[in-house]
Amino acid sequence: MKKLxxxxxxxxxxxxxxxxxxxxxxxxxxxxxxxxxxxxxxxxTGLWAVLEPRFEAKxxxxxxxxxxxxxxxxxxxxxxxxxxxxxxxxxRELSFVADGYGTERTPFxxxxxxxxxxxxxxxxxxxxxxxxxxxxxxxxxSYPFISRGDDSGTHSKEQAIWAAAGFSYxxxxxxxxxxxxxxxxxxxxxxxxxxxxxxxxxxxxTFLAFKGQTGLSAIVETGSIMLNxxxxxxxxxxxxxxVNSQQAQNLVEFLTSTEIQQLINDYGTKDYGTSLxxxxxGNEPVS
Amino acid sequence: xxEIWQGFLRALNLIITLNPEVMEITGLSLAISLSxxxxxxxxxxxxxxxxxxxxxxxxxxxxxxxQTFFSLPTVLVGLVVFLFFSRAGPLGGFGLMFSxxxxxxxxxxxxxxxxxxxxxxxxxxxxxxxRETALALGANPLQMGWLLLREVRxxxxxxxxxxxxxxxxxxxxxxxxxxxxxxxxxxLTTAISLGTNMGDIEFSLALGIILLAIALVINLLLNRLQxx
Numbered sequence: 446m447k448k449l450x451x452x453x454x455x456x457x458x459x460x461x462x463x464x465x466x467x468x469x470x471x472x473x474x475x476x477x478x479x480x481x482x483x484x485x486x487x488x489x490t491g492l493w494a495v496l497e498p499r500f501e502a503k504x505x506x507x508x509x510x511x512x513x514x515x516x517x518x519x520x521x522x523x524x525x526x527x528x529x530x531x532x533x534x535x536x537r538e539l540s541f542v543a544d545g546y547g548t549e550r551t552p553f554x555x556x557x558x559x560x561x562x563x564x565x566x567x568x569x570x571x572x573x574x575x576x577x578x579x580x581x582x583x584x585x586x587s588y589p590f591i592s593r594g595d596d597s598g599t600h601s602k603e604q605a606i607w608a609a610a611g612f613s614y615x616x617x618x619x620x621x622x623x624x625x626x627x628x629x630x631x632x633x634x635x636x637x638x639x640x641x642x643x644x645x646x647x648x649x650x651t652f653l654a655f656k657g658q659t660g661l662s663a664i665v666e667t668g669s670i671m672l673n674x675x676x677x678x679x680x681x682x683x684x685x686x687x688v689n690s691q692q693a694q695n696l697v698e699f700l701t702s703t704e705i706q707q708l709i710n711d712y713g714t715k716d717y718g719t720s721l722x723x724x725x726x727g728n729e730p731v732s
Numbered sequence: 733x734x735e736i737w738q739g740f741l742r743a744l745n746l747i748i749t750l751n752p753e754v755m756e757i758t759g760l761s762l763a764i765s766l767s768x769x770x771x772x773x774x775x776x777x778x779x780x781x782x783x784x785x786x787x788x789x790x791x792x793x794x795x796x797x798x799q800t801f802f803s804l805p806t807v808l809v810g811l812v813v814f815l816f817f818s819r820a821g822p823l824g825g826f827g828l829m830f831s832x833x834x835x836x837x838x839x840x841x842x843x844x845x846x847x848x849x850x851x852x853x854x855x856x857x858x859x860x861x862x863r864e865t866a867l868a869l870g871a872n873p874l875q876m877g878w879l880l881l882r883e884v885r886x887x888x889x890x891x892x893x894x895x896x897x898x899x900x901x902x903x904x905x906x907x908x909x910x911x912x913x914x915x916x917x918x919x920l921t922t923a924i925s926l927g928t929n930m931g932d933i934e935f936s937l938a939l940g941i942i943l944l945a946i947a948l949v950i951n952l953l954l955n956r957l958q959x960x
């Protein structure tokens with residue numbers, strides 16, 4: 446019996462010791478927090494790690510960044526689990542605002558999607574428009590195309606390109622083994638495309654971050670449909686009363702401020718030799 | 733192969749230099765999983781005894797159900813906890829989503845069936861005579877409880893060891909209800925998952941090695957206590 450008591454008290458002491466060290470995990474959360482759901486692709490570029498400490502220092506709040514596909518991020522917003530969204534799916538963002546869940550959509554940066562694949566481009570889609578490149582892949586059915594398949598912003602862009610190329614997405618999904626529904630984040634999807642020597646649609650940031658690991662190249666990178674706009678939307682306090690709307694508003698101000706816009710414009714130059722985003726302070730970019 | 737070796741070296745380096753981020757992540761993982769195991773042990777022991785010593789309709793089914801829950805998928809616990817504790821859910825008023833507290837709740841739910849199951853099987857292995865003898869000798873309920881607790885201590889300890897193993901190694905639940913927030917709800921497993929997604933293989937591998945090292949230390953300590 447003494448052993449059991451010793452073991453349990455040992456566990457108890459250890460737990461208390463660790464909790465003392467890590468500042469506790471108690472239910473009480475005395476510090477003010479701002480919860481933001483963001484997209485995996487944006488998170489994986491590492492931009493938030495740069496922005497977070499600056500925001501926290503400026504507004505005296507703990508910024509909690511939760512990353513998820515745009516689909517689930519918007520769901521977190523609807524359920525009131527986060528105070529703001531920073532995502533990249535205009536159509537769904539607009540309906541989020543129209544349904545009353547968000548106050549206002551503010552675009553703050555953009556870049557372009559790229560169709561990536563093996564450097565040798567076995568399907569010969571280089572030089573084509575994104576729509577024609579997709580068409581060629583779908584018609585030949587002989588080169589793997591890896592889809593995110595996870596209801597993310599990148600996934601919905603992919604579906605938009607299929608539609609623009611004149612295909613029904615449901616038909617594409619069941620058109621054969623060449624179309625691979627990965628159901629994973631951008632990084633793992635790129636790794637899979639590299640392993641299978643196939644093509645995929647990626648945001649530029651994650652693609653560059655994984656370039657060394659996957660050995661893939663950007664094959665198609667122009668075309669107005671490839672525009673990828675990141676926007677911030679505070680959750681509407683009239684809809685969800687518990688929301689931290691003051692700090693959410695501060696986030697909008699922060700992201701569109703001259704200082705941060707400059708930082709976003711330069712972000713990535715050091716690591717990838719090219720900037721990952723173009724800042725657009727509140728204006729919808731047109732291409 | 734080189735990657736694994738690099739990961740190992742990086743792990744050693746991170747441990748020796750007491751890398752603050754790694755220390756924080758490790759501390760949080762330990763705090764959450766140990767709290768969950770402790771709470772679960774406190775709930776499971778009386779509950780297991782209650783089930784074992786009472787005969788009621790559907791008891792056998794209940795025990796089978798508890799055993800079925802040994803294979804409860806962590807993401808399913810995550811989903812159910814999310815639906816209950818999300819602001820829009822029935823327990824949303826507590827505002828616990830994406831906090832360490834909700835991760836403790838989730839992990840407690842995850843390991844409790846395992847612990848109850850082990851308490852029940854420890855009690856089943858007991859000599860039936862013990863209870864009758866104690867009763868015949870005029871033991872009061874308190875003394876009886878004490879006696880039985882003594883008898884099932886190894887069951888409870890095994891439960892704690894297995895439960896801790898399950899809790900510290902799970903990733904689905906921690907990711908779903910914790911949100912993997914840097915410096916707040918990031919545990920070893922969610923950091924490994926993120927590191928892998930971001931292509932930082934070495935760091936992920938290093939954290940994996942640290943997780944295994946912790947499990948080894950905890951198990952050695954508990955075994956030592958058991959043998960003393």
